[in-house]
Every structure is written in C-alpha cells, then in structure tokens.
Amino acid sequence: ARDLGGEAPGGLGDAIAVIGDGSISAGMAFEAMNNAGHLKKRMFVILNDNEMSIAPPVGALSSYLSRLYAEEPFQDLKTAAKGAVSLLPEPFREGAKRAKDMLKGMTVGGTLFEQLGFSYLGPIDGHDMDQLLPVLRTVQTRATGPVLIHVITKKGKGYAPAEAARDKGHATAKFDVLTGEQKKSPSNAPSYTKVFAESLLKEAAADDKICAVTAAMPDGTGLNQFAERYPSRCFDVAIAEQHGVTFSAALAAGGMKPFCTMYSTFLQRGYDQVVHDVAIQRLPVRFAIDRAGLVGADGATHAGAFDTAYLSNLPGFTVMAAADEAELVHMVATAVAHDEGPIAFRFPRGEGVGVEIPEKGIPLEIGKGRIIREGKGVAILSFGTRLKEVEDACDALAAKGITPSIANARFAKPLDRDLILQLAQDHESLITIEEGAVGGFGSHVAQLLAEEGVFDTGLKYRSMVLPDIFIDQSSPRDMYAVAKLNAEDIEAKVLDTLGIASIVSKKA
The missing domain is CATH 3.40.50.970 (Thiamin diphosphate (ThDP)-binding fold, Pyr/PP domains)
Incomplete structure (x- = not known):
C-alpha cells in the first residue's frame, strides 16, 4: 500500500510484522515469507522467539530455531552476530562476517529465512536494549528488501509470578499483582473440557x-x-x-x-x-x-x-x-x-450445570432429539447449553400461567423431522434457541418448516440466535445479556410471541 501510494491516518511508514516462534510454524507465515521474498519489498519481520506458545512449542521448526541459537557461536559472539553484514556500520562488518559464517555452518547454505529471500539478523538478546536498539536503528536506515530479525526473549520477563508460571501467565483470571495469585471462584461442577477429556x-x-x-x-x-x-x-x-x-x-x-x-x-x-x-x-x-x-x-x-x-x-x-x-x-x-x-x-467453555455424569457414554440415535417438558401453546426447541436457561425461563412463565413445551434438539444435522413437525402441529408458536449466529440450527428448522408448508397454516415461528455483531469481552452472562439469550430474554420472547408482553410490562 505504501509503494502504491496508499494513505492512512498518520501516514504510512514501514511494514513491520511481529510473530512468535509458536505462530511461525503456521502455513500462512510461510506463504507470506515466500511472497515477500519474491516481491523484495522493504519490510521487517521480528521473530519473537521465547520457546513458548500457550503450550510448549512443538515441531521441526521449533527445533530448528533452537539450533540457531543453542550453539556456541551465538553464546560467544552474540554482540557481533547481527546477521546481514551489508546492513551494519563499517567498523562492525568484519566481526559480524566471521560470526555469520560460523552461524551459517550450522545449516546448509545459510538460514532457512535467507533461502526464502530475507536478510537474516540474529539471534539477538531481546532484553538487552544496548544490543537490540542499535540493530533496529541500523536496519531501519539501511534496509531495502525484506529483513527478518530473530530476537530471543523470555515470556513473563521481569514479573516473577509470570516467569515461574508453567504457562508464563497466559489468559489469567483476575489476580493479585504482588503475588500473581489468581482469584478464581470455586467450581460447582467440572468443566465441559474436562468432561470431554475424561470421556475420551x-x-x-x-x-x-x-x-x-x-x-x-x-x-x-x-x-x-x-x-x-x-x-x-x-x-x-x-x-x-x-x-x-x-x-x-x-x-x-x-x-x-x-x-x-x-x-x-x-x-x-x-x-x-x-x-x-x-x-x-x-x-x-x-x-x-x-x-x-x-x-x-x-x-x-x-x-x-x-x-x-x-x-x-x-x-x-x-x-x-x-x-x-x-x-x-x-x-x-x-x-x-x-x-x-x-x-x-x-461444547462451551466453563463449567457444566451440575448434573450427574454417567460412568459410560451410550451412543445416541443419530438425528433424534427428545421432549423435556410437555406443555401447550408455545414450544421451545433448544440446541446446546441454553437448555438450562430455557428451563429457568419456563419456571418463571409457569408463575404467570404459561407452560411452554421444551425440547432438546441435540442434532442440527440431520434434524429430527418428526419431532419438529410434531411440535409445530401441536403448538401455536415455535421458538428455537442456540448459541450461534444466524444461518445455523434455527435457519435449518425454518427451511424444513417452509418446505413442509407448515407456515401456510399460520404457525408463529421465532429464532433466537447470536446478534449480527461481535460482542466485546465481558463475563459470559453479561455477553449473553447483550445477545439477549439469558432466561429473562427467553421469557420475554415467549410473551412477545404470544402477544402479551405489553400487558405484562404495563402491570409491572
């Protein structure tokens, strides 16, 4: 965009990509490096190598990166081994050339990155500002093509609780800044992830x-x-x-x-x-x-x-x-x-609802849901873990004299045609609910009802899905409140579908 005359607020400067050693194993990274080496445009890739992704990095590339700095040339000559010799000031070139030659001896024909068309600098100590900043200033001044700067860092550096943590402090809950102790509320039920893992x-x-x-x-x-x-x-x-x-x-x-x-x-x-x-x-x-x-x-x-x-x-x-x-x-x-x-x-993140867990799983009949409660007037067909919220909503509705039927779909594909068509036949209104965007379970149900001509007989149909927005980070309950998929929202949807929401709100 810069070279083609593109514009952006504040202007367009250098193109800089920062990528971790865990992420650089992804195929898209190699697609990009292959393209960059071909285009030969001025750009900078900073490889932040801390031997740590969310889990310890795996694979041949991780081992390759380790070899690049585990040998003596890096340990003994790291201040001189700054990579592409032509980019360094004259007084440093001879020492850097010797170090670079030694580093090259570790691989055939130079580093992998040089073979892809990058000038390779490193490895360098990312926590040594006296080493890092001069290199960055030098390449910014002199680079004409793609440059990869291999920087060695330590995840959590400078914060003892993070340095000591096995995952280096990734994705913590609220925590005490001095001790690093996380403030997690006690769990009342195992997490869905744990249940899956133990079942498998x-x-x-x-x-x-x-x-x-x-x-x-x-x-x-x-x-x-x-x-x-x-x-x-x-x-x-x-x-x-x-x-x-x-x-x-x-x-x-x-x-x-x-x-x-x-x-x-x-x-x-x-x-x-x-x-x-x-x-x-x-x-x-x-x-x-x-x-x-x-x-x-x-x-x-x-x-x-x-x-x-x-x-x-x-x-x-x-x-x-x-x-x-x-x-x-x-x-x-x-x-x-x-x-x-x-x-x-x-299955969702977080803990389950606290039901008794069977000792052994029994295969379900493919494409078959089940009725949870028999009611009248309106039926709610749930797909996924909103079922607990549906039950809570129906408990509140029962106090108003409204007793919806509740069904657990279990399958979005194949749909339980018999169950859905029976619910449509026996009720004036049908509401589906799911923890997903439009185009999912509710849309498939609507397609079935339309093809079977159910709407021709006057069925009221509503579908509760995630809204057409990206919801900002918050607690799950607050996020579902934004999505209007909590129990109180389900209750309001039933009342609205039955045409009595306005009466209830006036009484309130």
Whole structure:
C-alpha cells in the first residue's frame, strides 16, 4: 500500500510484522515469507522467539530455531552476530562476517529465512536494549528488501509470578499483582473440557483405534491428559489447523478414529480442508469443538459463533451440541461409534450445570432429539447449553400461567423431522434457541418448516440466535445479556410471541 501510494491516518511508514516462534510454524507465515521474498519489498519481520506458545512449542521448526541459537557461536559472539553484514556500520562488518559464517555452518547454505529471500539478523538478546536498539536503528536506515530479525526473549520477563508460571501467565483470571495469585471462584461442577477429556480417555482405553489431534492447544482442549496416557496416539501439529484437519482425514482414511479437537474459532482456519479433505471424501473424522458460543474473558476472537452454520451446510456431516455435561459424555460415545462420515459435537467453555455424569457414554440415535417438558401453546426447541436457561425461563412463565413445551434438539444435522413437525402441529408458536449466529440450527428448522408448508397454516415461528455483531469481552452472562439469550430474554420472547408482553410490562 505504501509503494502504491496508499494513505492512512498518520501516514504510512514501514511494514513491520511481529510473530512468535509458536505462530511461525503456521502455513500462512510461510506463504507470506515466500511472497515477500519474491516481491523484495522493504519490510521487517521480528521473530519473537521465547520457546513458548500457550503450550510448549512443538515441531521441526521449533527445533530448528533452537539450533540457531543453542550453539556456541551465538553464546560467544552474540554482540557481533547481527546477521546481514551489508546492513551494519563499517567498523562492525568484519566481526559480524566471521560470526555469520560460523552461524551459517550450522545449516546448509545459510538460514532457512535467507533461502526464502530475507536478510537474516540474529539471534539477538531481546532484553538487552544496548544490543537490540542499535540493530533496529541500523536496519531501519539501511534496509531495502525484506529483513527478518530473530530476537530471543523470555515470556513473563521481569514479573516473577509470570516467569515461574508453567504457562508464563497466559489468559489469567483476575489476580493479585504482588503475588500473581489468581482469584478464581470455586467450581460447582467440572468443566465441559474436562468432561470431554475424561470421556475420551475412557473410550480410548477400550478402543485402540481412537487417536487425537490438536493444534498447539493440548491444555486448552484437555488433550494433555490423553497425550500423557497414549503418547503414540496423540498428535500436536502446532499452530497449523489446516494441516491438522487434513492429517485427521488421512488418519481416518487409514482406518483410525481421529478426534480433531479444536476451538470453534480456530477450526475456521481449516474450513477449506474440512470441505475438500473430509466432507467430499466422506471420511469419519470426529470434530470435538470446544469454546462453542460466547466465552467471556477470551472475547470476540474466541467466540464460537459460526461452527453450527459452517458445518451444517456440508453434505454428509452430522452436527451435535450437548445440552449439559452428561449429554457430552454420550456424544463422545456417539462420535466413536459413528463411521458413516464426518461428525461434530460442540461444547462451551466453563463449567457444566451440575448434573450427574454417567460412568459410560451410550451412543445416541443419530438425528433424534427428545421432549423435556410437555406443555401447550408455545414450544421451545433448544440446541446446546441454553437448555438450562430455557428451563429457568419456563419456571418463571409457569408463575404467570404459561407452560411452554421444551425440547432438546441435540442434532442440527440431520434434524429430527418428526419431532419438529410434531411440535409445530401441536403448538401455536415455535421458538428455537442456540448459541450461534444466524444461518445455523434455527435457519435449518425454518427451511424444513417452509418446505413442509407448515407456515401456510399460520404457525408463529421465532429464532433466537447470536446478534449480527461481535460482542466485546465481558463475563459470559453479561455477553449473553447483550445477545439477549439469558432466561429473562427467553421469557420475554415467549410473551412477545404470544402477544402479551405489553400487558405484562404495563402491570409491572
């Protein structure tokens, strides 16, 4: 944009990309470096190498980066080993050239980055300002093409609690600044992630074909336990979701039962592979989708708003959502038993609702929901963990003499046609609710009702979905309040659908 005359507030300066050693293993990083080396435009990549992503980095590239600075040339000559000799002031060039030659001896034909067309500087100590700042000033003055500056840092540097933490202080709750102690409220129920992890372990103990794939999130997805118990069957592909999906597809093609375990928003990165490498080939990859719905402190970047929509429109896919932690156990068992094509199940961040967890999961009948309460007038069809909020709303409505029917859909694809059509036939109004964006479960229900001509008979239909905005970080309850998907919002939707909301509000 700068070279083409583009404009931006404050003007356009240098193009600078800062990337961690955990992230640089992603395919898009190599696509960008390949393109930058071809364009030969002036730009700077700062590789922040702290040997730490959310989990310890894995893979051949991580080992390569370690070799770049673990040998004696860096330790003995780090002040001279500043990389691209032509970019340094004359007095430093000879010493830097000797150090660079020694570093080059560690690889064939120079560093990988130089082979991609970058001038490579480093490794340098990112905490030594006397070393770092002169290098940055020099390259800013002299660079004409792409430059990669390899900076070694320590995550949490300068803050003892973070330095001592295993995850270096990533994604903490509120904490005491002096001690680093996190202020977490006591849990009343196990987290959905823990329930999934323990269920998968039990299934894997009975079936040696079960394996697990994660993309640099073994702790976040609960697969760290699986990796400890079954290391030969657990694969961390680093921050490379596209590859992770295709790798899972290949495992499935080879007769294994892979659980591709990723956050909803991270799976979005591998959507092309979900379509071409899994769905088209009808391979039985099991997608365990964590962080479904709104996720509180992780904010909009991690909110699982779209997976129901982007998976339910794919031919041959089975898409489930657990209403509580007990149902999640059954969905893990369902996925294990399902070999007819790809299957996905979603569950939220945080703790469950406190129901009794079964000792062993029992496979669900594909495409079948269930009635939770029999009522009259209006039916609420829930998909996912809003079911508890629906029940709370109906308890409040009962005090007003309104007794909706409640159904748990369980499946967005295939839909339980018989259940949905029966609800539509027996009630004046039907409301669907889900922790996802428009285009998901409610849209598929509306399509079914339209094709069956149900709307021709006057059914009132409403769909409660996440709003068409990105919701800012807050507590999960506050975020769902913005989305109008809490119990009080469901109650208000029922009253409005029945045409009596205005009467109630006037009395209040």
